[in-house]
Amino acid sequence: METLTIGDLTLTWLNGGVTNLDGGAMFGVVPKPLWSRKYPHNDENQIELRTDPIFFQLDRKNILIETGIGYGKMNAKQKRNFGVREESKVEESLQQLGVLPEDIDIILMTHLHFDHACGLTKYDGDELVSAFPNATIYTSRTEWGEMRNPNIRSKNTYWKENWQAIVDQVKTFEDEIEVVNGVKMVHTGGHSDGHSIIVIERDGEKLIHMADIMPTTAHQHVLWVMAYDDYPMDSIAAKQKWLSEGVKDHAWFTFYHDAFYRAVKWNESHEIVESVKRIR
Template sequence: MEARFGLDGGAMFGIIPRPLWERTNPADAQNRIDMACRCLLVEYPDRNVLVDCGIGSKWSQKERGIYNINAQDTALTEALNARGLSPADIDDVILTHLHFDHVGGASEFAGEGDAQRVRATFANARHWVQRRNWAWANGPSARDGGSYRPIDFTFFETQADAPPLELVDGIAEIMPGIEVLPMHGHTFGMQVLKITTAEHTFAYVADLIPTTSHMRDPYVMGYDIQPLVTVEEKRGLLYEASRNDWILIFGHDPSTSFARVELDKRGRPSAVPLDIDF
């Protein structure tokens, strides 16, 4: 886990009334619910792949207070160190999309005062993002512009020593066993990852299903730019997951990392948490 932070509960659950969503996601005095920034490390014999990189450290004290950002400035590096790795050992960073809570950790401040600049955190890594999301992030709408912070990704074009940026067009297997599946309900060009191993199939669902509380159809974030599209995309993925025994990986659930999908008698999905230790 790269960070814990808070977002407005009403925004996170859209049309769902507070008495319903607060049963599983209690809010604080400022109506914020607890959120995780959960990254995923995929280790190959010859490469290390990081999926998303969290909220990062480029925040003022005022912003940290607004989003209740805590326990994160060194958390990702410490997690890599626990695996015997450092940021320099990451060969690929796959970004589901360029919202600040998914790409913020891709860069950091270096230097002091007038000499301070933004540099890549994973200087040796190729960074993968959908071309459509890259275009949208560089010209978002007034409605969702606040979710894209240019300081998080413009360094790819402004810094001469920036690592390579790979823009992906649609569905693709970008490396053995890792497919990217574009989704356009939350934001244009977000990509869910389907990861296939000898034992399991995983789906890193990003903001299509941010928490286990978002499994059912109407539980859609107010942040989503096309909520009806989100409903259809979520239905399709959960159908495949339940039919083929996929394991879902949740990026924002504060307590559940992995879960299988279980359907009740009415066909409504729910998450069955798994305790997996890799």
């Protein structure tokens, strides 16, 4: 498992599974001759996208960012449509760190689309139960509202199977919240109306987890947004703000979906100057 240390904090990427989605959808109006130079695709025009949560410990708390694609949550048709070639092994990854699902205290959910939220619940026999029964789950109030009452477009990605068993664990916020010392969630909108990013500052170092505002390093260009984004102009505005701020502050940018990079630092010329690569 790959790790990144900032200040006194060590982040570890877990195995949350993998999807393979249409490259055209992932890059929206960007022509294939352009995006294909930045990110590889298979013969079906699909690109590999990890769904790997990030684990860290702070203030005697065990904390997760996102929860993975889940295990045993999808039927054969869903696996085919979403290109799920590998389901989640988050529990096994945690065991390697000496941590049980019951030990997780906090989960930071940037948004609640199925590829981030399927890991929140699991089957116990025929019943869906919380996968992390002792955790407080943070997400924006807007996102939690849409999760439970999706519209005609979003109902395909907000699944009742992912929220009904965890209702009592959810804590919401409006604009931003400091969950623990130096760890902040900021509501951005864009990819979804309730989408948030995570900003961590420790010992003078900074990390920005842009989630699906910037799902891969190939999406660094501020105009390269997904066809999946509900509010693309908000995605563009968020990238402009946070990329500029992060580069100026020499911040790390971390990724949940990128199949090749876990984290990078960019300079003002948009070149990668430091990175943590995924071991393939």
